[in-house]
Amino acid sequence: MSGPRVRFAPSPTGYFHVGSARSALFNWLVARQDPAGVFILRVEDTDAERNREDWVEGIYSAMAWLGLTLDEGPFRQSDNFAAHDSAAQLLRRSGYLYYCDCSLAQIEKRKGPGATPGYDGYCRDRGVERGTKTALRFRTPQEGVTVVHDLIRGDVEFVNNLIEDFVVVRSSGIVLYALANVTDDRHDRITHIIRGEEHLANAPKQMMLWEALNAATGDEVPLALYAHLPLLVNEQRKKLSKRKDPVATETYRDQGYLAEAFVNYLALLGWSPRGDEEIVPLATLIEQFRLEDVSHSPAFFDVKKLTHLNGEYLRALSPDEFVERSKPWVRPWSSAWQPSDREPPWREDQFDKYLYARVAPLVQERVATLGEIPSMVAFFFLDLVELDEASFAKVIKDDPLGRDLLRGAVRRFELLVSWDAVSLHDATVEVGEELGLTLRKAQAPIRCAVTGTLVGPPLFESLELLGRKKSIERLRAALERV
Ligand code: GLU
Numbered sequence: 001m002s003g004p005r006v007r008f009a010p011s012p013t014g015y016f017h018v019g020s021a022r023s024a025l026f027n028w029l030v031a032r033q034d035p036a037g038v039f040i041l042r043v044e045d046t047d048a049e050r051n052r053e054d055w056v057e058g059i060y061s062a063m064a065w066l067g068l069t070l071d072e073g074p075f076r077q078s079d080n081f082a083a084h085d086s087a088a089q090l091l092r093r094s095g096y097l098y099y100c101d102c103s104l105a106q107i108e109k110r111k112g113p114g115a116t117p118g119y120d121g122y123c124r125d126r127g128v129e130r131g132t133k134t135a136l137r138f139r140t141p142q143e144g145v146t147v148v149h150d151l152i153r154g155d156v157e158f159v160n161n162l163i164e165d166f167v168v169v170r171s172s173g174i175v176l177y178a179l180a181n182v183t184d185d186r187h188d189r190i191t192h193i194i195r196g197e198e199h200l201a202n203a204p205k206q207m208m209l210w211e212a213l214n215a216a217t218g219d220e221v222p223l224a225l226y227a228h229l230p231l232l233v234n235e236q237r238k239k240l241s242k243r244k245d246p247v248a249t250e251t252y253r254d255q256g257y258l259a260e261a262f263v264n265y266l267a268l269l270g271w272s273p274r275g276d277e278e279i280v281p282l283a284t285l286i287e288q289f290r291l292e293d294v295s296h297s298p299a300f301f302d303v304k305k306l307t308h309l310n311g312e313y314l315r316a317l318s319p320d321e322f323v324e325r326s327k328p329w330v331r332p333w334s335s336a337w338q339p340s341d342r343e344p345p346w347r348e349d350q351f352d353k354y355l356y357a358r359v360a361p362l363v364q365e366r367v368a369t370l371g372e373i374p375s376m377v378a379f380f381f382l383d384l385v386e387l388d389e390a391s392f393a394k395v396i397k398d399d400p401l402g403r404d405l406l407r408g409a410v411r412r413f414e415l416l417v418s419w420d421a422v423s424l425h426d427a428t429v430e431v432g433e434e435l436g437l438t439l440r441k442a443q444a445p446i447r448c449a450v451t452g453t454l455v456g457p458p459l460f461e462s463l464e465l466l467g468r469k470k471s472i473e474r475l476r477a478a479l480e481r482v
Contacts, residue, residue: 003036005191011044012055015248016062019196019232022266027194028068029289041074046180062249065259084175087183094216099134118164136169146204151227151291158204182209186221194227227291230270231298254339256370261313265306269299311368322364323357329370344374346381358465362457376456385452395444397482402445410475419468421460449478
């Protein structure tokens, strides 16, 4: 039984772009829908000048993070150079490719200003022999059209006459992307080519190469089906920019987005499941995903929506899971993987994992990413709270009522029989009432003195967990600072 054979073929030229992550996912979904489906990773690393080994590692680790398991590979395209080279030679011997010794300047000069861009076919029939400055070009048909049957866009027609005789092998001997890619796709018997829209214009050239190879080798490999995924755009509806938009998948991982939330979000970029549930489990994605249902209009990569979805996923975790998943951010020393540049503000000996287990449910309700946790819970573990000066001035230093409230709170808190959230709440209400303050106003100076800022986990539960001694010390310390 044979199922779809798909491949994800990234070039290791930078961080793992969210668009690449989506291409990888859509390929993977197609493979996983069929028990006989095969998902291949092929790293297209033939551009030595732009490739870097750490970008290759980045691809492997991002794929592992996303859970996009492979059935074959990872392959390195550079390992197949001999096959690309012999494909080129075969095509040349069969008349599909010809040598061309034109320099760019010569081409420009011949064509003069304002001419149609592209090569003018000068060397087509000149019988140029191989030399040190000869490239190999493909002899494109001068008549007819090439129709790309695209599962997403329908039939897209390209007029052959407008496709230049493109370079297949550079004079340096480097086999270019189009042929390397087709040679490998034929070799791997790829059935569906699922990739970003920016490659649509390459498709007719690649189809020509594919069919030329079929004829020249006598090995009739059925043409793969194409599916070009819609462009990802930012809020201004402009193509995502590597420089200006947050496009690196690694950054999302390091900020503490959950892989399953990220995958869920990626799946919605150009496609939507039945029903209007936001959270779509992986099994549903696999079951419902159809390339035919992918839209061809640009998809907005909405970081706010992604973040919101991540918060939903975080809240859906059990408390134990939440603690476990937050480990790389709060206890990096005991985690196999650590996010980069995200050390917690405490030292290992200051951290108390039992206390954290009790604190975690308080923040689970309030964070949208795991990376937000450390700053929110730092006051539990640091000996000294770092007071945010603006908040301190606003609710304590420049506010006599705030100071009265702190004094009243110290007095009452010291006398509490039981140090628990309910008693702390009631005591605060009472001090507030004496001063004519709402509970919200009454909480602010206490929160500021104890936690350093005006936002954070629920106050009374936090005070309970922090304990009487430390809480009262901090209230006094804030008063003394005035
Ligand atoms: N190496 C190409 C890229 O990264 C792959 C294109 C394709 O999937 O055919 O864009």
